[in-house]
Amino acid sequence: MVTGERPVVVLIGPPGSGKTTIGQALAGALDVAFHDTDAAIEADQGCSISDIFVLDGEPTFRALERAEVARAVEAHAGVVALGGGAPMDAETQEVLDGQVVVFLDVGIADAAKRVGFDASRPLLAINPRAAWTKLMNERRPTYERLATHRVDTAGREVDDVVAEIVSLLGGGQ
Structure with missing residues (x-):
């Protein structure tokens, strides 16, 4: 279903920044629906993102991701x-x-606690701390360039982060 409506907000950031957890809470606070593109891809494909990486390769996953984000x-x-x-x-x-676009920023210490750097993160499977740091160093300039707002999630409660985002959005809808 294409509605032509725009999202209230798009959340971006590295693994462990809280995009799903904060996104769900933010959607509740704004009384709107939440959509996680990774979860949508997994539901559509009937397997995990990690499995898509292993079975079909990263280029296939990125094509699926590109299409899902656009949709x-x-x-x-x-x-x-x-x-x-x-x-x-x-x-x-x-x-x-x-x-x-809100860039949810986080440091490696908090990211590690949140995601555990396990096998479900295919790009972090080998030497996860070094891989996360490398990814973040590569991605940070793009996250910052695309962001309307940057919100640091490190060491913060979900409700505090949600309140900051709601404030940045002008107090909600």
């Missing part, structure tokens, strides 16, 4: 959370142009 931004009027690598794609960057 979600076109059709979803609530809070949309993107996978950590989605904003690196040039076509996805174009889709995000003109959207309200």
Whole structure:
């Protein structure tokens, strides 16, 4: 279903920044729906993102991701959370142009506590701390460039982060 409505906000950031947890709470606070593009891809494909990486390769996953982000931004009027690598794609960057984008920033210590750096994160499977740091160093300039707002989630309660985002959005809808 394509509605032509824009998301209230699109959340971007690295693994462990809280995109799903904060996105769900933010959607509740704003009384809108929540859409996680990674979860949508897994539901559509009937397998985990990790399995898609292993069975079909990263290029296949990135193509699925690109299509899902474009569909979600076109059709979803609530809070949309993107996978950590989605904003690196040039076509996805174009889709995000003109959207309200919040970059959820986090340091490695908090990210490690949140995601545990397990096998469900295919790009972090080998030497997860070094891989996360490398990914973040590569991705940070893009996250910052695309962001309308940057919100640090490190060491903060979900409700505090949600309150800050609601304030940045002008107090809600």
